[in-house]
Amino acid sequence: MTEALTIHAKGLSIGYKEETVVSDINFDLAEGQSLALIGTNGSGKSTLLKTLVGLLPILQGELKVLGNTPVQSARQVAYLSQFHASSFILPLCAVDVVRMGRYAEHGLMGKLTSADDDLIHKSMQRMGILKLADKPLRDLSGGQQQRVYIAQALARNAEILVLDEPTSGLDAGAREIYQQAVADELARGACVVVATHDIQEAMDCSLTMLLARKVIAIGRGAEVITPAALLETFGITINLAQQPLGVTVVERDHCCDHPDER
Amino acid sequence: MSILIQPFLANSFLLRALIAGMLVSISCGVVGTFIVLRGLAFIGDALAHGVLPGIAVAILLGVPGIVGAAVSAVVMIGGISFITNKSRLSSDTAIGLLFVGMLALGVVIVSRSTTFSGDLVRILFGEILGINTQSIILQAVATVVIITITIVGARPFLLLCFSPEQAQVSGFSARFYHNLMLAMIALAVIISFQTVGTMLVFGMLLAPAGAAALLAKRMKTMMIYASLIGMVSVYSGLLISYYFNLAAGSAIVLVAVVIFFAVMLIKNLQAASLRKGALSHD
Numbered sequence: 393m394t395e396a397l398t399i400h401a402k403g404l405s406i407g408y409k410e411e412t413v414v415s416d417i418n419f420d421l422a423e424g425q426s427l428a429l430i431g432t433n434g435s436g437k438s439t440l441l442k443t444l445v446g447l448l449p450i451l452q453g454e455l456k457v458l459g460n461t462p463v464q465s466a467r468q469v470a471y472l473s474q475f476h477a478s479s480f481i482l483p484l485c486a487v488d489v490v491r492m493g494r495y496a497e498h499g500l501m502g503k504l505t506s507a508d509d510d511l512i513h514k515s516m517q518r519m520g521i522l523k524l525a526d527k528p529l530r531d532l533s534g535g536q537q538q539r540v541y542i543a544q545a546l547a548r549n550a551e552i553l554v555l556d557e558p559t560s561g562l563d564a565g566a567r568e569i570y571q572q573a574v575a576d577e578l579a580r581g582a583c584v585v586v587a588t589h590d591i592q593e594a595m596d597c598s599l600t601m602l603l604a605r606k607v608i609a610i611g612r613g614a615e616v617i618t619p620a621a622l623l624e625t626f627g628i629t630i631n632l633a634q635q636p637l638g639v640t641v642v643e644r645d646h647c648c649d650h651p652d653e654r
Numbered sequence: 655m656s657i658l659i660q661p662f663l664a665n666s667f668l669l670r671a672l673i674a675g676m677l678v679s680i681s682c683g684v685v686g687t688f689i690v691l692r693g694l695a696f697i698g699d700a701l702a703h704g705v706l707p708g709i710a711v712a713i714l715l716g717v718p719g720i721v722g723a724a725v726s727a728v729v730m731i732g733g734i735s736f737i738t739n740k741s742r743l744s745s746d747t748a749i750g751l752l753f754v755g756m757l758a759l760g761v762v763i764v765s766r767s768t769t770f771s772g773d774l775v776r777i778l779f780g781e782i783l784g785i786n787t788q789s790i791i792l793q794a795v796a797t798v799v800i801i802t803i804t805i806v807g808a809r810p811f812l813l814l815c816f817s818p819e820q821a822q823v824s825g826f827s828a829r830f831y832h833n834l835m836l837a838m839i840a841l842a843v844i845i846s847f848q849t850v851g852t853m854l855v856f857g858m859l860l861a862p863a864g865a866a867a868l869l870a871k872r873m874k875t876m877m878i879y880a881s882l883i884g885m886v887s888v889y890s891g892l893l894i895s896y897y898f899n900l901a902a903g904s905a906i907v908l909v910a911v912v913i914f915f916a917v918m919l920i921k922n923l924q925a926a927s928l929r930k931g932a933l934s935h936d
Contacts, residue, residue, distance in 0.1 A: 445823045447819055466822070467824070469823065471819070473819050481690070481691060482873075483867060483871055483873050484816070485871060489816065492812065492820065
């Protein structure tokens with residue numbers, strides 16, 4: 393493999409101890425490139441993202457992240473998970489959550505510097521949540537909380553951003569803010585892998601992978617997002633020509649949902 | 655004013671009880687915060703009751719009860735990890751199985767002894783008024799250990815409360831810090847059982863931290879509030895026990911539970927008043 397590649401997957405099988413969810417995944421991502429994963433619940437999107445950040449083991453094949461195993465590179469990767477602990481009880485303010493994004497860099501006892509404070513401030517500014525900094529997390533709406541979580545991922549200042557349905561719960565304005573933030577990350581050379589139900593967002597990425605417990609298609613969005621591929625992926629007919637920008641596929645539960653992906 | 659201080663100055667056993675209770679308040683306040691935030695109440699309850707057989711065996715063998723409690727706690731945590739790792743059962747089921755198994759074993763051991771009835775009451779409800787200096791020193795050491803681990807591991811513990819996955823991807827082993835958290839809960843239970851007993855230590859773990867969760871905006875302040883609420887409960891409970899001749903351990907836990915409900919009521923009234931204000935503005 394080439395060292396310049398940020399992510400390299402060859403013949404990769406992903407899943408859980410007793411069950412392979414998707415096999416034979418092949419793709420390469422270089423600096424400044426993005427990959428969108430689209431598919432129904434249980435199609436393997438979150439499983440692939442968790443494998444990329446080292447939360448799940450590689451079942452078969454090869455996966456290199458920044459030239460190392462996902463576990464070895466975990467600290468250089470920002471991960472936004474789909475679910476969070478009970479935010480209604482956690483006594484945390486928004487800024488505390490964003491600050492956690494700097495812990496990977498400094499470990500157990502390393503002191504946060506003014507450079508870290510700048511990063512935290514800028515990340516919150518980019519997501520338009522500076523005014524919410526000292527608000528308790530539990531007092532924020534779902535969309536505001538999601539912006540805080542995205543700001544946390546941005547504060548990692550990571551070489552790779554792995555985002556699981558980052559736009560869920562975001563209103564139109566917040567989606568714009570998020571898209572600008574992703575564009576800025578790509579412009580500075582970071583690599584973004586995102587699981588999404590927004591077909592337009594997938595179209596904007598360098599690569600799109602359609603998943604339905606197997607790789608239906610992978611390539612440039614305009615080439616692989618076809619009515620036939622969407623039918624195979626989602627089991628419904630979507631006429632792309634009649635859709636305005638920002639098509640969001642409404643979830644239809646997949647027949648083979650994995651309980652761990654819920 | 656003297657009626658609030660005089661009993662502690664006039665009775666050294668009551669002063670020792672107050673010091674022991676304050677130490678229990680700090681350790682339970684810190685550890686209870688983790689229990690409340692991570693939803694570990696069931697394992698806390700199970701540990702509090704599951705140490706019974708170890709204490710019973712230790713007393714039968716003439717060994718300090720604290721040693722038996724420690725052995726039981728290790729068996730409990732190890733057993734829970736073993737069942738969850740080796741089967742598809744949830745940790746709740748594993749905790750429940752160990753909980754009833756250890757409790758039943760404890761009762762069986764106690765029932766085989768003819769001279770155990772007094773000791774059983776002491777184990778279950780504590781003997782705060784009979785606490786000795788050696789126990790207080792042991793409690794102080796354990797409290798310092800708990801505080802030190804909490805300060806050193808503040809970041810991974812905070813991440814763990816937020817999301818175990820985030821802790822893992824930030825370079826902290828979620829499993830290690832989870833087990834460390836369980837060990838701290840076990841330590842708090844072990845050092846507190848002499849003071850408030852295995853039945854009531856759970857109340858000191860849960861009630862002050864529960865009330866603090868309703869008041870605090872940050873985890874550190876939640877731990878401080880929980881410890882302070884525990885201290886107020888200990889002080890008030892001992893005074894009530896002294897003047898009304900009631901069981902001290904139970905009085906302390908009862909005060910803590912009453913404080914929890916009072917805080918909850920006040921917070922609910924505040925929220926209702928804010929909603930009413932907002933509606934009248936509309």
